[in-house]
Amino acid sequence: MIMTRFCIICGRVTDVLIENMCLDCFRKNRQLIQIPSEIEVEICPECYSFRFRGKWLRVEASVPQIMLSAVRRIIEARARIDTAVKYKLDLRYEGRAWSGRGRTKVKVIVTGTPRDDVEPYQEVHIVSVKPSWKLCPSCLRIKGKHEEAIVQIRAEERKLTSSERRYIMELVEKIIYRVSRDDPMAIVIDYEEREDGIDLHMASKRIARIVASYLQREYLASIKESYKVVGMKKGEVITRETISVRLPKYKAGDVIRYKGKPLMIMAIEGGRVYCVDLERYEEVTLKSKDLRDVQVSGCERVEAMVIAVTGSVVHVMRLDNYQTLELELRRVPIWMKEGRHVALLIVDGRPYIAPIKSKTIKES
Known part of the structure; x- marks a missing residue:
């Protein structure tokens, strides 16, 4: 005897029943996900960061995409879903994309299945989104x-050079950009150029320490911290922290004496000091611990031009007074060619030839 199988919802006769329902009725009655019909998004009117689970998040995207990102996170956090359901969400605007003002509607297309023996299917939800405008802590600060x-x-026993100031600010901008993805408090509130250095006014102590740490590693700088009580709030002492970052007394272009050898600093980058030995023209790489007691040699620096190279003898002409000097070198480097402009360094009364270019931070 053949048993007739029919759907308990629509009465349709079928060979395939899922939980006593035909496939169409099963899909209609077995909702993949329960989504609230209205969502409120707390969003900052200045930077468009949004609040999610007590934290302010920033998304590198256009304003409409920022709102969709916020809605997606809220839906995934609040939606009621059977643990057996396997699904994915596709969000798009119902009508015109959000312009940054007023309410908007978002179409949520859910594709999934609650059972392995049922092919994935779609259901559509329309969610009304209401922005709630509030300044985030960083913008409020x-x-x-x-x-x-x-x-x-600052720098020890000297002023910051213009190139150091420029490279430092470029580095700070890169650090702030990188850290701001995870922390909206990564902001320089004010930037102050002073005669002896730079002051960065920061919204966050943690971010200030991160910036100082990067500068310390890059420039082999020393760091000191101090605190000042600036008030009370709800019974708690409020302090302002001052972090002093001191660059070393030597810089790119300086000549130092290291183990009796005259070295010209070509670059300070990545926590290393790259030098050239002015007698052997060999590259020398040093660490900060190697230079704790190093002294910067005073030297006269003039631009010159190589006019002849004969064996180990190099003839150079000073371009300030056209005086010609004949120097015998232990080794003539490949870059020291006729017609090449070089730096002529007079260190302790002795002339040396050095390349002109030097830098403080590797350009990327």
Whole structure:
């Protein structure tokens, strides 16, 4: 005897029943995901970061995509889903994309299945999204000029050079950009050029320490921290931290004496000091511990031109007074050719030839 099988919902006769329902009725009655019909997104009107689970998040995207990202996170956090359901979400705007003002509607297309023996199917939800405007903590601090820390960048026994100032700020911008992806407090509230260095007014003590740490590694700088009580809030002492970053007294282009050898510093980068031996024209790489007690040699520096190279003898002409000097070298480097402009360094009364270019941070 053949048993007739029919759907308990629509009465349709079928050979395939899923939980006593035909496939169409099963899909209609077995919802993949339960999504709230209205969602409120707390969003900053200045930077468009949004609040999710108590944290302010920033997304590198256009304004419409930022809202979709916020809606997706909220849906995935609040939706009621059977643990057996395997699904994926596709979000798009219902009508015009959000322009950054007023309410908007988002179409949520869910593709999935609650059972391995049922092919994936789709269901569509329309969600009304209401933006709730509120300044995030970082923008609030900027508006109120509220700073937690100051990073003071100076150099020992000298002033920062213009190239050092430029490269330092480029490095700070890269650090802030990298860290701001995870921390909206990664902001320089104010930047102050001083005669002896740079002051960075920071919204976060943690970010100030990160910036100082990067500068320390890159420049072999020393760091000191101090605190100042600036007030009380809800019974807690409020302090402002000052982080002093001191670059070493030597810089790119300086001549130092290391183990009796005259070395010209070509670059300081990545926590290393790259030098050239002015007698043997060999590259020398040093660490900060090698240079703790090093002294910078005073030297006269003039631009010159190589006019002849004969064996180990090099003839150079000073371009300030056209005086010609004849120097016998232990080794003539390949770059020292006729017509080449070089730096003529007079160190302790002795002339040396050096390449002109030097840098403080590797350009990327």
